[in-house]
Amino acid sequence: MKRIVSVLAAPVVGVALLTGCTQPTGAENVNSTSGTNESVTVSVAEFDQKLHDQLPENVQASGRLVSVNTGSFPPYVIIDGTNVTGATADMQTALGQVLGIQIDHQTVDGIATVLAGLQANRYDIDLGPQGDFVERQKQGTFIDWIEEHVVFAVKAGNPEGITDLDTSCGKRIAVQAAGSAEKVINGQSVKCTDSGKNAIEVQSYKDQPSSILAVQSGRADAFFSSQAPLTYFVDQAGGQLELAGVGKGNGFDSLYQGAITPKDSPLANVFAQAFEVLKENGIYDAIMTKWNLQENAVENIEINRAVK
Numbered sequence: 001m002k003r004i005v006s007v008l009a010a011p012v013v014g015v016a017l018l019t020g021c022t023q024p025t026g027a028e029n030v031n032s033t034s035g036t037n038e039s040v041t042v043s044v045a046e047f048d049q050k051l052h053d054q055l056p057e058n059v060q061a062s063g064r065l066v067s068v069n070t071g072s073f074p075p076y077v078i079i080d081g082t083n084v085t086g087a088t089a090d091m092q093t094a095l096g097q098v099l100g101i102q103i104d105h106q107t108v109d110g111i112a113t114v115l116a117g118l119q120a121n122r123y124d125i126d127l128g129p130q131g132d133f134v135e136r137q138k139q140g141t142f143i144d145w146i147e148e149h150v151v152f153a154v155k156a157g158n159p160e161g162i163t164d165l166d167t168s169c170g171k172r173i174a175v176q177a178a179g180s181a182e183k184v185i186n187g188q189s190v191k192c193t194d195s196g197k198n199a200i201e202v203q204s205y206k207d208q209p210s211s212i213l214a215v216q217s218g219r220a221d222a223f224f225s226s227q228a229p230l231t232y233f234v235d236q237a238g239g240q241l242e243l244a245g246v247g248k249g250n251g252f253d254s255l256y257q258g259a260i261t262p263k264d265s266p267l268a269n270v271f272a273q274a275f276e277v278l279k280e281n282g283i284y285d286a287i288m289t290k291w292n293l294q295e296n297a298v299e300n301i302e303i304n305r306a307v308k
Contacts, residue, residue, distance in 0.1 A: 036075075040290040042090060045097035045283055052100045054270045064102040065124035065267075067092065068114050070176075071107055071207040074232040075291045076129060079107070087291040088127050091145070091275075094283050095127075098274045109206045112178040115139045118262045125267055129257030131180040132306040136260075141268040144258035144305040145275055145284075146296050150181055150251070152222040152244040153215060153230040160221045164245050165191075170198030174211040174220035177204040181224045184251035208233070216240060224250075226257070228296055256298070256305045268303055275301040 052060065059065050069088070072079045076088040084105065096103050106123060108114060111130060117123045118140050132142040152162050152173075160171055168185070169192035175182040182204055189200035203220050205211040212233045214220035222244065223230065234241045261267045278284040279301065288297045 037290050037292060040286055042094070042286045042290060043281070043283055045094045045278065045281065047100045048098050048274070048277060049100075051098060051270055051274055051277070054266070054273075055099065055101070056266055059101060059124070059267075063100075064104055066104045066106055066122075068106045068108055068117060068123040068126045069128075070110055070114060070126075072209050074208065074229050074236075075293065076229070087287055087293055088129070090287045090290065091278070091284070092127050094278055094287070095271065095274050098277050099270070110176075110178045114260070118260060121262060124265075125259055125261050125271065127259045130260055132256045132258055132304065133180060134306050137304050137306065138263070140260040140263050141265060142256075142258045142260055142304050142306070143268055143272045143275060144256040144302050145298060146228075146257040146293075147298050148255045148257050148296060149227040149246075150184070150225065150255065151227045151230060151246050151248075152224050152250075153212060153234055153241050154222045154244045155215065156240055156242050158242060158244050162222050162244050164248050165250055168192075168200055168222065168224075169195075170200070171221040172201040172203060172219070174203045174205060174214045174223040176208060176211055176225060177206055179225075180252075180255075181226075185224050188251065212241075228293055231292075256302075258305075272301050272303055 069077050071077070074086060076086045077084065078086040078089075092103050108117065114123070114126050114130070115136065118126065129146040129148070130142075131148075132144050136142070152168075154160065154162055162168055162171060165184075165188045168188060173185050175185055182202065185200060185202055189202060193199050203214060205214065208225065208229055211220075211223045211225065215223050216237065227243070227246070230243060234243055259271060261271070275284065285297065288294055
């Protein structure tokens with residue numbers, strides 16, 4: 001099922017309208033208002049005519065483009081009933097203000113659908129953040145605006161003793177389908193059996209809320225994913241969950257995440273420059289602070305950073 005939402009380049013940051021949709025499975029556990037620093041004020045971004053003029057002619061003519069997402073990914077994308085909020089939603093509003101365009105949102109299931117849709121030019125961009133990996137760069141161009149870490153969310157007290165990849169052998173681990181964490185945990189399962197340990201029972205879910213719900217309901221022992229959304233879910237859980245494996249590589253070196261455009265699309269450079277405008281005017285930092293993502297902020301916006 002596809003879900004459409006239009007976000008206007010309006011002065012109100014971080015509020016969007018979602019029409020014709022149903023809430024993703026498990027999203028009833030996602031609160032759109034908690035987890036933010038309410039003392040932070042996000043300014044309205046000034047329109048940049050020079051950047052607007054660099055947009056493709058069809059975008060300039062229509063004054064709009066289509067951004068795709070994969071559903072709730074707190075605190076970046078939070079779908080709560082008919083509202084879409086989060087750090088990405090705030091960035092999208094600010095980027096729309098800089099470029100002077102309306103950005104229409106479309107929600108689909110999974111990164112594989114996003115990449116296929118970008119290649120087929122059904123969508124113009126996914127503001128993400130999505131993990132930037134060399135193999136993915138064959139399908140799209142990344143504008144990296146986040147640095148992330150991958151950890152586990154487990155039940156309070158960590159009853160299964162999961163502290164890193166090695167201790168995940170024989171456990172039931174939830175991941176988001178087709179994501180980078182799924183690839184790492186499947187590779188770890190092979191290492192487990194090669195060393196005489198039990199394989200990992202990998203449970204792949206279409207979105208973040210469904211994955212965390214599997215841990216809360218006891219179907220999974222842990223959810224392996226990016227630390228920022230897992231921190232958000234743990235904070236929401238009222239003491240029922242905790243993080244594990246923090247401060248460890250967990251199968252990843254430096255992990256950068258960002259927006260994706262179709263490969264070699266002129267939009268990549270335009271959006272990279274627009275992100276830099278938000279860095280220079282302080283709006284990027286304000287949004288990151290608002291959503292308690294200061295540790296995930298990058299100093300510079302770069303394209304396809306995973307190759308460096």
